[in-house]
Amino acid sequence: xxxSTKIRKLARLLEHEGATLWxxxxxxxxxxxxxxxxxxxxxxxxxxxxxxxxxxxxxxxDPADLIAASLSPPPGFQTLGTxxxxxxxxxxxxxxxxxxxxxxxxxxxxxxxxxxxIAGEFRDRKIESDIQDAVAIRQRLxxxxxxxxxxxxxxxxxxxxxxxxxxxxVEVACxxxxxxxxxxxxxxxxxxxxxxxxxxSASGEPLIQIDGPLMDAELxxxxxMPLLNRLSDSESALGSIxxxxxxxxxxxxxxxxxxxxxxFPKRLRLLATWGSSSANPIETAKGINLEPSSExxxxxxxxxxxxxxxxxxxxxxxxxxRVEDLHxxxxxxxGRHRVTGKITADRISRPALDAMVNYPWPNxxxxxxxxxxxxxxNSVGEAIQIEDLxxxxxxxxxxxxxxxxxxxxxxxxxxxxEESLIIEAMESANQNRAEASRKLGxxxxxxxxxLDQLESDAKVKGRST
Amino acid sequence: MxxxxxxxxxxxxxxxxxxxxxxxxxxxTIRRFHHDLVGKDIQAKVTTQKATSExxxxxxxxxxxxxxxxxxxxxxDSLDHLIQIGLSTSNRLQLVASVGLSSTQRLAxxxxxxxxxxxxxxxxxxxxxxLKCYFARLGDLVD
Numbered sequence: 001x002x003x004s005t006k007i008r009k010l011a012r013l014l015e016h017e018g019a020t021l022w023x024x025x026x027x028x029x030x031x032x033x034x035x036x037x038x039x040x041x042x043x044x045x046x047x048x049x050x051x052x053x054x055x056x057x058x059x060x061x062d063p064a065d066l067i068a069a070s071l072s073p074p075p076g077f078q079t080l081g082t083x084x085x086x087x088x089x090x091x092x093x094x095x096x097x098x099x100x101x102x103x104x105x106x107x108x109x110x111x112x113x114x115x116x117x118i119a120g121e122f123r124d125r126k127i128e129s130d131i132q133d134a135v136a137i138r139q140r141l142x143x144x145x146x147x148x149x150x151x152x153x154x155x156x157x158x159x160x161x162x163x164x165x166x167x168x169x170v171e172v173a174c175x176x177x178x179x180x181x182x183x184x185x186x187x188x189x190x191x192x193x194x195x196x197x198x199x200x201s202a203s204g205e206p207l208i209q210i211d212g213p214l215m216d217a218e219l220x221x222x223x224x225m226p227l228l229n230r231l232s233d234s235e236s237a238l239g240s241i242x243x244x245x246x247x248x249x250x251x252x253x254x255x256x257x258x259x260x261x262x263x264f265p266k267r268l269r270l271l272a273t274w275g276s277s278s279a280n281p282i283e284t285a286k287g288i289n290l291e292p293s294s295e296x297x298x299x300x301x302x303x304x305x306x307x308x309x310x311x312x313x314x315x316x317x318x319x320x321x322r323v324e325d326l327h328x329x330x331x332x333x334x335g336r337h338r339v340t341g342k343i344t345a346d347r348i349s350r351p352a353l354d355a356m357v358n359y360p361w362p363n364x365x366x367x368x369x370x371x372x373x374x375x376x377x378n379s380v381g382e383a384i385q386i387e388d389l390x391x392x393x394x395x396x397x398x399x400x401x402x403x404x405x406x407x408x409x410x411x412x413x414x415x416x417x418e419e420s421l422i423i424e425a426m427e428s429a430n431q432n433r434a435e436a437s438r439k440l441g442x443x444x445x446x447x448x449x450x451l452d453q454l455e456s457d458a459k460v461k462g463r464s465t
Numbered sequence: 466m467x468x469x470x471x472x473x474x475x476x477x478x479x480x481x482x483x484x485x486x487x488x489x490x491x492x493x494t495i496r497r498f499h500h501d502l503v504g505k506d507i508q509a510k511v512t513t514q515k516a517t518s519e520x521x522x523x524x525x526x527x528x529x530x531x532x533x534x535x536x537x538x539x540x541x542d543s544l545d546h547l548i549q550i551g552l553s554t555s556n557r558l559q560l561v562a563s564v565g566l567s568s569t570q571r572l573a574x575x576x577x578x579x580x581x582x583x584x585x586x587x588x589x590x591x592x593x594x595x596l597k598c599y600f601a602r603l604g605d606l607v608d
Contacts (some may be wrong), residue, residue, distance in 0.1 A: 017479070091585070130537075133540060133541055134569075136541045136544075137541060137544060137570070137573050138538065140541070140544045140548060141544075141576060143548070144548050144551070144552075144576070144577065145576075147552060162586065206572050206573075206575075206576070207576050208572070208575040208576065209575070209576060209577075209578045211578070211580065213598045213601075214580055214581075214594065214595040214598045214599070216594060218591075219581065219591065219594070222581070222582065223581070223582070224575075225568075225571075226568045226569070226571040226572035226575055227572060227575070229568045230568065230569075230572060370578070404471070429469065436578055
């Protein structure tokens with residue numbers, strides 16, 4: 001009696017939860033179906049009790065038989081004793097049951113064994129979606145890396161001496177895994193070049209990008225924590241940190257960065273960028289550059305970090321100093337945008353290219369990339385025209401070389417010439433005024449007046465400066 | 466030598482917060498902490514949208530901070546948008562409020578130039594130095 005009561009309790013619990021559970025005995029007949037099965041299948045469960053439920057056997061045309069057969073475990077279950085299956089029960093009348101995940105398990109052995117089937121949502125199936133997510137994340141990151149790396153490769157295009165030097169340095173940087181410093185003018189693209197190097201030298205390695213000026217030591221720890229966890233978990237794990245604008249990073253943050261590098265020697269790599277507008281901050285930190293103005297520089301790179309980065313340093317030249325490479329770079333950028341399929345232009349017209357050559361490109365590669373994107377979006381023909389370029393480029397006028405002497409007043413020029421003649425005559429006469437006046441063909445008193453005038457002019461000029 | 470280009474600096478008066486979240490949790494936090502973060506001279510314009518919607522296009526000179534609420538369910542979609550913003554606009558600050566992400570997933574996001582990961586609202590005040598530097602980069606100091 002006690003057992004019977006417990007079974008009723010179990011049935012009540014299943015009913016209360018709406019669970020869809022059924023049992024199949026060793027002779028493949030349904031012996032129990034919870035009340036939830038009736039809601040799911042749209043049939044009175046009593047009609048299914050005793051019906052055969054075995055995969056691969058002949059079934060009559062009775063809808064109840066078809067439903068009972070659909071609840072059977074898949075072939076091979078007898079061997080394994082456990083199975084998973086997505087079940088699609090047939091319709092019964094107007095009721096169309098939804099498909100559900102079903103787990104089967106066998107209990108017991110031999111003639112006393114039976115099979116339990118339960119339909120619902122199972123967490124273990126989530127593993128597959130996690131794997132799918134991981135694959136999707138991997139794909140997107142790869143696309144991101146390729147795009148960034150592609151932009152970095154634009155910097156290597158060209159035949160100028162600056163381009164060739166850059167190509168050689170990058171080739172060396174890609175061949176070994178070590179810390180690398182990249183020195184760039186404003187918008188020079190050092191970070192995309194760093195990504196390009198990373199992609200070529202250690203593509204499978206995680207890379208964390210941080211903006212040095214935005215970080216204090218605590219924020220740095222927080223930003224790189226996932227990478228540190230990975231390095232701590234596995235002795236063979238590798239990782240890289242890309243720190244932008246290291247010269248604008250606080251000394252405390254730099255020291256923290258160095259201590260992180262020391263914690264994982266040879267496994268944690270630093271790629272750092274800094275500006276070329278100031279003197280080499282590494283040399284400043286080491287005391288090699290002792291110019292008086294060095295104290296005005298914001299944050300020279302600390303000696304320890306400097307030692308790490310001095311092995312390979314890659315300076316990036318200004319775009320205005322690589323005029324001969326500009327056309328190739330712009331054309332390559334245009335080609336990148338054309339891949340999207342939304343752009344009609346496939347070349348840059350001569351007037352547009354002339355305007356680009358004349359422009360000083362204060363923001364270098366980044367500005368070039370933005371300008372080509374802007375122009376290619378504006379362009380409607382086969383070639384980018386000058387009117388497609390951003391206003392700042394098409395309206396830029398190269399200033400004429402200033403020649404102030406040409407516009408000096410005649411009196412000033414005559415006075416200067418007279419002054420030079422008087423000085424020359426005085427020098428040739430050994431400062432003898434009488435002889436100098438004879439050489440110049442003027443009276444001695446006139447010469448004295450002019451000398452007094454020159455002396456007073458010189459005093460005024462001296463006071464003003 | 467080329468002469469310096471015309472000055473294009475302008476005073477930033479408004480900081481656009483674009484909060485991509487399902488509810489109002491982080492937008493309310495921003496409204497609460499905005500003046501603590503950037504001072505009283507700069508107004509906040511908070512736009513809330515679903516994490517899966519497209520971000521609005523703005524002028525390059527606008528000060529814009531994106532805050533993405535990212536969890537496991539919207540990680541892949543958010544990744545698409547983070548990459549899109551990263552590629553299309555160079556000078557935008559992106560913050561991520563990550564909920565229940567694994568270390569590996571956070572590591573993946575870290576590659577996309579995320580300025581800061583937030584776990585809870587009280588960490589918002591830690592964004593102050595980041596915003597200060599961001600404004601400095603845009604051409605104007607906050608204070």
